[in-house]
Amino acid sequence: MEISKLAVPLVYALIGFLAYSSQWLLPSLEPRTITRRELLEFNALLICLLITYTRSVFVDPGHIPPQSEKEIGEEGNPDNSARSSPPQRKWCRKCNAPKPPRAHHCRECKRCIPKMDHHCPWTQNCVSQPTFPHFLRFLFYAVASMLYLTSLLWPHISHLWTNRNLPSYLGPTMPQLAHLFLLTVGNSLTLFALSILLIRNIWALVVNTTTIEGWEIERHDTLVRRARYFGGVLEAPNGTQVRIRKQEFPYDVGFWRNCKEGMGTGNILAWFNPLSSTPKLPTPLTYPTNDFESPALTWPPPDPDRLHRYSQPDNDKPTLLEANLSASETLAAFQKRQADDIRRRKPFVQRIEEQQRRVASILEEDEDAFGSDAEEEYVANKGRDENEGEEAWRNSEGERLRDFGVDEDVEFYDEEDDLPLSELLARRKARASGHGEQVSDGQW
Template sequence: MITHPLAGPQTPGLHLLYVPSVVALITFQGYFSQYLFNTSPDLRPGPLTFRENVTFNALLLCLWWTYYKACTVDPGRFVFSPSSDKKEEDKDDQKPTQNKRFCKKCQAFKPPRAHHCRHCARCIPRMDHHCPWTNNCVSLTTFPYFLRFLLYTNIALVYLSSLLYTRISVIWSDRHLPSYLGPSLFSLISITLLCLANFGTFFALFILLVTTLKSWVMNITLIEMWELDRHNALISKISSSSSNDYWTDDFDPASLSRIEFPYDLGFFSNMSQAMGTANFLRWFLPVGGGGPKLADQKKGGLGWEYEENGFNDWEGMWPPPDMEKERRAKQGGWAYKKQGQQEMPDDYYYGGEDIKAAFERRQQEDFARRRRIQQLQGQSGVIRELEEDEDEREWTGKTGWKNSDGDRLWDYGVDEDVEDDYVARERVVGDGDDDDDDVPLAELIRRRKVLAKQEDDT
């Protein structure tokens, strides 16, 4: 069973237990603690005061409401107009090169900062990660509610810690007295369980709150942090002395330059954009705080495009392409064209027949691998290793790059099968052609019809 601090265990069916588990944990710590404090006279300093009851239950009310909003607010859904493809093509004409991504499952272009969530089964605007504990994506529209939930939860846990501390300190000071003068066994067991639950929950949620605050201030999602780590690791690998034999002859690593993260606009602008308002008095309101809305595509705006800081040569360079994935996929049909190169590589696709031939080639390679497995039936160790590898792909998708914490995009809820599907990108500015690999055949045919029509009109 594979676990991740954000995604939780990836066991089928357990996703139905995440939200009930959170509800049970809040109920246990929030209300059983009050029952214990108010009905156990042997726990000094005695029942909660009126002020303590009001404060604690007010925090619980804010916690419940913000958790409900974090679970129920729609993470956003892109609705593409018929002219959306034409608008994307017009944008490409304005920039020398652009990382334009196509989602094969949504059959549409992915706007900047969007990713296809394998749980929500759609592309999510400004996707941060899919949180199983809310059964919802943390996205453009849900981030403020998720942040408020974490904030009020941590405040409530700190307040509960103070209530527990006053009673634990009394028990510790009376530890040398006869046991019949101290709290009952039920009280001791209950307060011990509350302390353990409080410590474990606060430890996990405080780390998550700090990470979320960092994302908020820097205007960077967890997925983009992962992409930035991957890009920096690639730059380091290229600059190392051992990188000469790492790349194929069809690609010059020197042509890849560092790409700066473009969406950091300054801490106040970052925070205002994420919360949907520049009025900081509304940022932490549990009721009426609101959040940003996904703009209408026809009008353009937030969710479809994002302001950039201008540190890169041109807009639209993020995310950096996964060169490692492209290098591994080179034999499967990726095409590169260096500046000044006149002949295309042998695996470049000229039309539908070439795409069909490439598919048949990959199918034959898969058949050859299956025959190899059959030939190794007598070698149980090898077979077991191959079967475990198959199980890993079944549960976690294709093998991809991992950061220093061992995280993959899969761990954040991203569907890796449709990630980094770039189209209309030239490796070198100049006379390069578009990379059409992995673009659906219907989309390629549609493009060719558009080009043919434009040629007829001219």
């Protein structure tokens, strides 16, 4: 059995230990017992906690609804105060379906998740557009329950400290002291961790970002800072120069609308109701955007490390006519050339290993040429910029996208050129009929 499968039972066990063993222990300790009102209030919070956690675990994180560019073009914005997000430009090869804006392919759930925030290891479920309200309520009631437990524990801890010089036989037994110590430490550490997580998710709700989009914003800011040193451009893997400019996050549409979208309703009382219904996904899957950027721009912004490296033609090889191939051989060669036309950038680990082998072979062949420490350091650091590709880049907290459950192979290497012919024909037909929204490809 995988250790990760034990996460949910362990969380239930922790809730049971902190919540119910404390109700058994505290009445036997001085200076006072728990009142009936305190028991009712505490257990009411626990019921809300158990309901919201269970829903965070078992509510489906959602599927990408069937959609087409024609439908997206016809989709209206309900209140005209902000534009709807532009049509998706990516195609998920693993799902064999379009990937709408803000969706990501989860390597644990094995599918694209709408408005994916992250895959939570403690719920073994994705925090997404349908599950985010349940997850936020779970954090709220967990913090509220532990704060209430702290208020129940504190009088007993204070009493023990005040009377610490009295004979031990006048106080609690050693098992009771050990139990109280474990309750205090476990409750304090868990309260600290979940309080930070709750504040972080409330901020994400207010500004309408996900954890993954926060990573993308920080990555984009890093690219903008780097580009300033090179005249506003950065070099892509294929050697082309990509212009990088500051691009504002498009989905922050104001405090109130952000909260309504994140919680699935404008009813504030429903935000705290543990039995509130799960938000339904719209079809097609679009999101209102602000007016800070052109509608032709998509999120995330252009990143040089997401571009493909185009193979260079080999002029030494004979052309098809010079090779005097048969018709079938000509067709096979043509198909092979089409397949080889785009060579995707190797994953980060493969690039690192290849660079290390190349550096080792150079040092082995010509040790004299790299005798000094400075020259050896130069060789070791050569190509470092290439090895800082997006899939290797970490934010200020040391996190990569895979730490949020994202399938990096899909995220980095599935772009517009992966669209199947049927999808391209459908989009062309939609544009010809005047329903599809024109999206410029000039941002690359």
